[in-house]
Amino acid sequence: MAAIxxxxxxxxxxxxxxxxxxxxQIFRTLLLVALVLAIAMIGAVLWSVGVDSxxxxxxxxxxxxxxxxxxxxxxxxxxxxxxxxxxxxxxxAATFPVGVGAAIYLEELADDNFLTRLIQVTVRNLAGVPSIxxxxxxxxxxxxxxxxxxxxxxxxxxxxxxxxxxxxxxVITTSEAIRAVPQSLRDAAYGxxxxxxxxxxxxxxxxxxxxxxxxxxxxxxRSLGEAAPLLVVGAAPFYSTGVKNTLxxxxxxxxxxxxxxxxxxxxxxxxxxAHAAAASVVLLVVxxxxxxxAIILRNRISKKLxx
Amino acid sequence: xxxxxxxxxxxxxxxxxxxxxQSNQRSGxxxxxxxxxxxxxxxxxxxxxxxxxxxxxxxxxxxxxEFRAIxxxxxxxxxxxxxxxxxxxxxxxxxxxxxxxxxxxxxEIARVxxxxxxxxxxxxxxxxxxxxxxxRIGMVxxxxxPFPKSIYDNVAFGPRIAGMxxxxxxxxxxxxxxxxxxxxxxxxxEKSALGLSGGQQQRLCIARAIAVNPDVLLMxxxxxxxxxxxxxxxxxxxxxxxxxxxxxxVTHNMQQxxxxxxxxxxxxxxxxxxxGQRRGxxxxxxxxxxxxxxxxxxxxEAYVTGRFG
Numbered sequence: 001m002a003a004i005x006x007x008x009x010x011x012x013x014x015x016x017x018x019x020x021x022x023x024x025q026i027f028r029t030l031l032l033v034a035l036v037l038a039i040a041m042i043g044a045v046l047w048s049v050g051v052d053s054x055x056x057x058x059x060x061x062x063x064x065x066x067x068x069x070x071x072x073x074x075x076x077x078x079x080x081x082x083x084x085x086x087x088x089x090x091x092x093a094a095t096f097p098v099g100v101g102a103a104i105y106l107e108e109l110a111d112d113n114f115l116t117r118l119i120q121v122t123v124r125n126l127a128g129v130p131s132i133x134x135x136x137x138x139x140x141x142x143x144x145x146x147x148x149x150x151x152x153x154x155x156x157x158x159x160x161x162x163x164x165x166x167x168x169x170x171v172i173t174t175s176e177a178i179r180a181v182p183q184s185l186r187d188a189a190y191g192x193x194x195x196x197x198x199x200x201x202x203x204x205x206x207x208x209x210x211x212x213x214x215x216x217x218x219x220x221x222r223s224l225g226e227a228a229p230l231l232v233v234g235a236a237p238f239y240s241t242g243v244k245n246t247l248x249x250x251x252x253x254x255x256x257x258x259x260x261x262x263x264x265x266x267x268x269x270x271x272x273x274a275h276a277a278a279a280s281v282v283l284l285v286v287x288x289x290x291x292x293x294a295i296i297l298r299n300r301i302s303k304k305l306x307x
Numbered sequence: 308x309x310x311x312x313x314x315x316x317x318x319x320x321x322x323x324x325x326x327x328x329q330s331n332q333r334s335g336x337x338x339x340x341x342x343x344x345x346x347x348x349x350x351x352x353x354x355x356x357x358x359x360x361x362x363x364x365x366x367x368x369x370x371x372x373e374f375r376a377i378x379x380x381x382x383x384x385x386x387x388x389x390x391x392x393x394x395x396x397x398x399x400x401x402x403x404x405x406x407x408x409x410x411x412x413x414x415e416i417a418r419v420x421x422x423x424x425x426x427x428x429x430x431x432x433x434x435x436x437x438x439x440x441x442x443r444i445g446m447v448x449x450x451x452x453p454f455p456k457s458i459y460d461n462v463a464f465g466p467r468i469a470g471m472x473x474x475x476x477x478x479x480x481x482x483x484x485x486x487x488x489x490x491x492x493x494x495x496x497e498k499s500a501l502g503l504s505g506g507q508q509q510r511l512c513i514a515r516a517i518a519v520n521p522d523v524l525l526m527x528x529x530x531x532x533x534x535x536x537x538x539x540x541x542x543x544x545x546x547x548x549x550x551x552x553x554x555x556x557v558t559h560n561m562q563q564x565x566x567x568x569x570x571x572x573x574x575x576x577x578x579x580x581x582x583g584q585r586r587g588x589x590x591x592x593x594x595x596x597x598x599x600x601x602x603x604x605x606x607x608e609a610y611v612t613g614r615f616g
Contacts, residue, residue, distance in 0.1 A: 111415070112415065182452075184448060184450060184452035185452060185454065185455075186413075187410065187413070187446075187448060187452065188448065188452045188453075188454065188512070188515075189454070189464070190410065190413060190441060191408065191410065191441055191445060191446035191448070191516070192441065192442070192445065192464060192465040192468070192515065192516065192519060193438050193439070193440075193441040193442030193443075193465065193468070193469060193519060194438070194464075194468050195438050195468075198468050202464065202468070203454060206455075207455060
């Protein structure tokens with residue numbers, strides 16, 4: 001580089017150059033357009049659902065929430081769907097320890113060899129498998145093979161199917177959360193004479209917990225929005241609630257909010273159009289509430305860990 | 308202890324000399340800060356009776372896969388002494404340090420050859436439990452690495468997993484006092500350790516390490532992330548606790564080695580013509596005064612006078 005000697009040369013070199021940053025400006029504009037588009041799409045969905053459901057939710061909000069499904073548009077409600085979705089969320093949550101445990105094993109215990117890497121790649125690919133394929137798996141395994149335990153097309157079969165559906169996502173997010181735990185933390189604990197179990201139990205898992213819970217929250221939200229696997233597993237469009245004990249409810253006919261939406265949407269639009277939109281609103285609210293609860297739980301755990 | 312050390316404790320009988328002015332600049336310390344080295348060090352070193360040996364290392368070599376990171380290490384570490392490992396980056400001094408408490412076991416591809424006797428027991432004997440080794444031989448790391456927990460829980464972690472009975476509060480207080488941190492944190496023991504300054508965090512890590520009452524403390528560049536004031540505190544602390552512990556310290560800071568240590572090992576890395584890789588080796592191991600004032604090897608002299616490295 002040529003030596004800069006005079007003050008005017010230094011000044012010239014430091015001055016802002018005009019018109020040279022057009023590439024940066026274009027890029028910036030494109031990013032902004034993308035952001036606006038995304039927000040507009042979400043806004044459009046919420047708007048259309050809100051407008052469509054408005055008349056019904058204003059007219060009879062409580063009977064819509066508390067009535068079971070009915071062939072009459074004036075009486076039909078989503079109580080069974082709400083109960084089904086909440087039960088599904090609970091069953092999916094109960095399957096999380098399997099995914100978290102698998103991830104801990106893969107990250108902390110398994111040797112880093114060909115088999116381990118093959119499993120990791122496979123799990124990542126499984127996360128991209130369409131949900132209806134998981135529905136077929138659930139139909140074959142939980143509904144047919146394990147009929148004696150699940151009662152066939154029941155909320156248990158559907159919940160376990162959704163549990164398998166989110167298993168790869170849980171493994172991946174947990175793995176990433178564990179990988180993000182600094183090695184220095186493990187070294188510190190090992191250096192004090194901790195066993196591998198103590199290092200995992202007392203240091204790695206608590207430090208990874210916020211990340212794990214974030215993955216878990218996203219998994220619940222995703223599984224609650226699924227309709228395709230429920231259709232395959234055999235969610236009922238209508239069924240009589242009757243008087244049943246808990247076991248009968250868990251192993252008997254069931255439905256869920258996405259199923260309600262699908263059923264309502266296929267009925268004649270003149271009397272049923274608002275129902276599908278209103279059921280969607282209820283589904284969004286249920287997911288929002290569950291997410292909120294999980295985020296509050298996560299923050300409390302993080303605070304407890306002294307972060 | 309009747310031994311005379313050439314450390315800061317004896318600054319009274321020291322004369323001020325400036326043998327390392329060039330290296331001052333590299334280590335980030337004030338250039339004109341003069342280093343005190345006891346002039347009588349060389350004399351007393353010769354008269355020094357051999358201390359009881361804690362580690363007896365013979366023909367130690369460490370491989371990472373096929374690559375030999377360091378080899379041909381032979382040295383003794385004396386009880387209640389501070390032994391310093393110095394040398395340029397990549398010379399394998401930290402690798403050797405991590406052999407002493409089997410931390411290298413955690414690196415899957417690392418392989419250790421040769422022998423390390425700890426009070427006469429082969430550390431790498433198949434009957435030796437590395438977890439038990441690390442309970443007796445504690446470690447302080449380069450970057451302060453407190454757990455993301457309260458100050459109290461940081462210190463109490465080691466005793467808890469070791470299943471220590473007795474008054475935990477008392478032990479936590481004693482450890483923090485020994486580490487010179489008690490007065491600064493006694494009112495906020497339940498607060499997160501991550502809220503402490505870097506120097507405080509490192510003293511907390513020392514408190515945490517001594518809470519399990521180890522025999523040896525290994526310190527891997529414990530002051531490299533700290534400012535000179537925090538460094539001075541840690542060095543004072545090392546002098547205070549050496550009556551109870553044997554300390555081995557890896558440092559990039561030659562003045563630190565000169566100030567605190569009784570013996571110094573100089574390592575370097577040289578290009579291996581056959582493999583084209585840089586291999587670490589132990590060049591010289593002697594009394595600290597000897598290393599800094601009258602080294603036997605010209606490479607040591609070049610390094611300690613700042614002409615190389």
